[in-house]
Amino acid sequence: MHELSVTESVLEIACKHAEQAQATRVTDIHLVIGRLSSIVDDSVAFYWDIISKDTLCENAQLHFKRLPAELICLDCDHQYQLEDDLMPCPNCGSPRIRVLSGDEFNLESIEIQR
Amino acid sequence: MTEKRITIVEKILDANDRLANENRRRFDLAEVFSINLMASPGAGKTSFILATINALLDANVQIGVIEGDTAPVTLDSDKILAAGMPAVQINSGGNCHLDAVMIDSALDQLPLETLDLVIVENIGNLICPAAFYLGTHSNVLIASVPEGDDKPYKYPNIYRGLDVLIINKTDLLPYVDFDMDYFRQGVEMLNPGLKTFAVSCKTGEGLEDWLVWLKSKLPAR
Numbered sequence: 001m002h003e004l005s006v007t008e009s010v011l012e013i014a015c016k017h018a019e020q021a022q023a024t025r026v027t028d029i030h031l032v033i034g035r036l037s038s039i040v041d042d043s044v045a046f047y048w049d050i051i052s053k054d055t056l057c058e059n060a061q062l063h064f065k066r067l068p069a070e071l072i073c074l075d076c077d078h079q080y081q082l083e084d085d086l087m088p089c090p091n092c093g094s095p096r097i098r099v100l101s102g103d104e105f106n107l108e109s110i111e112i113q114r
Numbered sequence: 115m116t117e118k119r120i121t122i123v124e125k126i127l128d129a130n131d132r133l134a135n136e137n138r139r140r141f142d143l144a145e146v147f148s149i150n151l152m153a154s155p156g157a158g159k160t161s162f163i164l165a166t167i168n169a170l171l172d173a174n175v176q177i178g179v180i181e182g183d184t185a186p187v188t189l190d191s192d193k194i195l196a197a198g199m200p201a202v203q204i205n206s207g208g209n210c211h212l213d214a215v216m217i218d219s220a221l222d223q224l225p226l227e228t229l230d231l232v233i234v235e236n237i238g239n240l241i242c243p244a245a246f247y248l249g250t251h252s253n254v255l256i257a258s259v260p261e262g263d264d265k266p267y268k269y270p271n272i273y274r275g276l277d278v279l280i281i282n283k284t285d286l287l288p289y290v291d292f293d294m295d296y297f298r299q300g301v302e303m304l305n306p307g308l309k310t311f312a313v314s315c316k317t318g319e320g321l322e323d324w325l326v327w328l329k330s331k332l333p334a335r
Contacts (some may be wrong), residue, residue, distance in 0.1 A: 002209070002210055002211055002242040002245060002246070005211075006126060006127070006245075008128060009126050009130070010126055010187070011126055012129065013122065013129075014123050017120055017122055018120075021118070021120055024115070026270075026330070027117070031126070035244070035280070036240060036270070036271060038271065041261070041287065052166065060318075063161075064220050065201065074306070079246055085267060086266075086267050086270050086303060086304070088303065095299050095301070095302050095303045096306055097303050098304075098306075099274065105125060105126050105127065106123055106124065106125055106126060107122050107123075107124050107125075107126055108122065108123055109119055109120060109121045109122055109123075110119070110120050111117065111118070111119045111120075111252060112117070112119075112120060113116070113117050113118075114116055114118070
């Protein structure tokens with residue numbers, strides 16, 4: 001798992017923007033994670049508490065917004081959401097599908113005090 | 115004291131991607147084709163690289179190899195050096211993937227201007243390497259027959275980002291339950307029309323088609 005690298009990146013980005021805004025502390029961090037980005041929230045939160053110590057982000061609350069993965073069938077144009085397993089188009093059974101979204105992996109916003 | 119919400123919308127791995135773009139620039143500047151070779155442990159990454167090196171010896175293709183391992187061993191890079199090509203061993207310090215920073219420093223140790231091809235042998239893992247862009251031109255995955263035919267279904271992300279798929283150890287097909295149609299259907303759903311080569315590094319079967327493809331990508335000297 002690469003949650004540590006990911007958590008370090010989150011901290012770096014959040015601190016950079018907090019400094020630019022002359023914040024005294026960061027209270028909340030909002031992350032947007034698509035269904036296809038394989039990240040374990042609990043693991044990120046675990047690392048977060050350790051590496052955010054003594055930074056502007058210490059004690060900041062992480063919020064994970066999960067977005068579903070949207071697929072489209074290339075044969076019948078049917079759009080559907082990925083459930084647990086990868087599967088052919090539920091409408092016509094075609095295996096020719098394309099992922100429309102679900103790869104999101106963004107730091108959307110931070111809430112600061114100053 | 116005031117409270118404020120600041121909108122950022124920045125890709126979490128943006129720093130990695132930016133350095134990866136710089137790596138790509140270095141490859142392009144030196145006119146070197148580059149491959150990020152991924153697979154699970156034991157799929158035959160190093161054997162595949164050695165088979166490629168040996169097959170291209172006569173054509174005088176200069177290949178540099180960046181070997182990623184999670185432990186401080188030089189087993190793989192020693193094999194590359196013994197085959198007569200420059201190799202750099204990266205110890206990822208227990209990390210599950212290589213990232214753009216590691217490639218950046220490995221490139222400092224390779225004679226890029228004398229090379230035609232750089233192969234990065236990523237850490238044996240089907241999850242994490244898929245998330246980190248290295249700046250290489252081509253993502254290649256080796257799936258070996260004994261791993262099972264369900265891997266595209268279980269590790270969809272790595273298949274989605276591929277440019278080339280190698281199915282290795284085809285000599286074992288008679289001995290294991292590997293349903294090629296089921297496997298290929300999974301691949302097709304994730305990456306329609308993916309360029310695929312079925313090979314056996316053991317017998318050499320199928321390697322010729324891979325080499326033809328690879329040569330077509332190398333810079334004309």
